[in-house]
Amino acid sequence: MVGVALPSIQAELGMSTAALQWVVSGYVLGYGGLLLLGGRTADLLGRRRVLLVALGVFAGASLLGGLVDNGALLIAARFVKGVSAAFTAPAALSIITTTFAEGPARNRALSIFTACAASGFSLGLVLSGFLTELGWRWTFLSPVPVALLALVLGSRLIPRNDHRAEGGYDVLGAVTITASMLLLVFTVVEAPEVSVTRTALTGAASLGLLALFLWLERRVRHPLVRLGILRAGHLARANIGIMILFGSYIGFQFAAMQYFQNMLGWSALETALAFLPAGLLVAITSTKIGSLADRFGTGRLIVAGTVALIGGYVMFLRVDETPSFWGLVFPGMVLLGIAFALSFPSLNIQAVAGVHDDEQGLASGLLNTSGQVGGAVVLAIVTAVLTTGSGDPIAIFRRAVVISVVFALLGLGVAISGLRFRSVKEQEQVLETV
Secondary structure (H helix, E strand, O other), rough: OHHHHHHHHHHHOOOOOHHHHHHHOOOOOHHHHHHHHHHHHHHHHHHHHHHHHHHHHHHHHHHHHHHHHHHHHHHHHHHHHHHHHHHHHHHHHHHHHOOOHHHHHHHHHHHHHHHHHHHHHHHHHHHHHHHHOOOOOHHOOOOOOOOOOHHHHHHHHHHOOOOOOOOOHHHHHHHHHHHHHHHHHHHHHHHHHHHHHHHHHHHHHHHHHHHHHHHEEEOOOOOOHHHHHHHHHHHHHHHHHHHHHHHHHHHHHHHHHHHHHHHOOOOOHHHHHHEEEEHHHHHHHHHHHHHHHHOOOOHHHHHHHHHHHHHHHHHHHOOOOOOOHHHHHHHHHHHHHHHHHHHHHHHHHHHOOOOOOHHHHHHHHHHHHHHHHHHHHHHHHHHHHHHHHHHHHHHHHOOOOOOOHHHHHHHHHHHHHOOOOOHHHHHHHHHHHH
């Protein structure tokens, strides 16, 4: 919901474009930085308990975000909200994957899960268009009753007999990987405005923390991430795929919001409705993807979805000061909807295939972390392009879209490399040998 409200937030709070992107990145980093810990915590403490407690924190952070009066506090509230989501997301996904056995039942459940996510995304865009007309604060306040309702329903409907894995916590690992990602995005965002030396130093510090994290994971008794899990090719490709899918799209969406509202003068509602076809298409078709994955394998669906993703971005390279909605915006959004409908549920299925129940939270956390890290990094690059470009604003927007095209092309290469796996069953057999 916050995407449509960004221009209004910027105007009222007097935030620069570089600071504005931290309203998005603050959430993304809190979310992506602690997802691995959130997933492992769900495995250890019980998925139901973790989900319900985190939902309560999510509601409180949403309320705080709607009441703040300066940009710094808003970013802080978004970070806390992201942290709470880092515990709800893997808990929710692992509840599904441990409830339904691998195969058609789980594939269908994950397809429905994807359809719910897409429906929420689509509804959020439209609602935020209406609510932003009333005031951007309503886009932060409206999730409060929704989260509280989910908390009440979850406490009544989710079974209490949670299976808990054995082991302990790797807090130091969570701290080092979170700090590494924070530094990485900070380096990319600040690079155009600081010296090359400072950029190199912060970039090296980020890589150093990442190396420390990997070193720790090989030596601690209960690692945050059992690195061997990524030696299975299909899991690694799923995580890279979701990183590129989310990263390229979040960067595109941020640039498109600026283009539609600031360059074309569209209202928040008009902008939201422009994105609606993609979300509706995903919501309507995602429930069918499970049966397609059973028949054709996730690899082929991901390749087809990535091709559609590239096509959708390329459509927006043709924009000008008076773009045709039906001739350009609508078909571009339809292609993006097809891309998500095919790729997102397929990547979810592939990312948990063959994983033991004790590590389902970990696998879910890895998948969500990859998506959020991709979003943070590509968004930072796109923001740098938008804030440092000079000349024609339309040309600057096109350069920002090119970033998404480049990443999507990389994703296509990764997806094609996995085509030798014709089915989820073959992928599971590979994981069993790791």
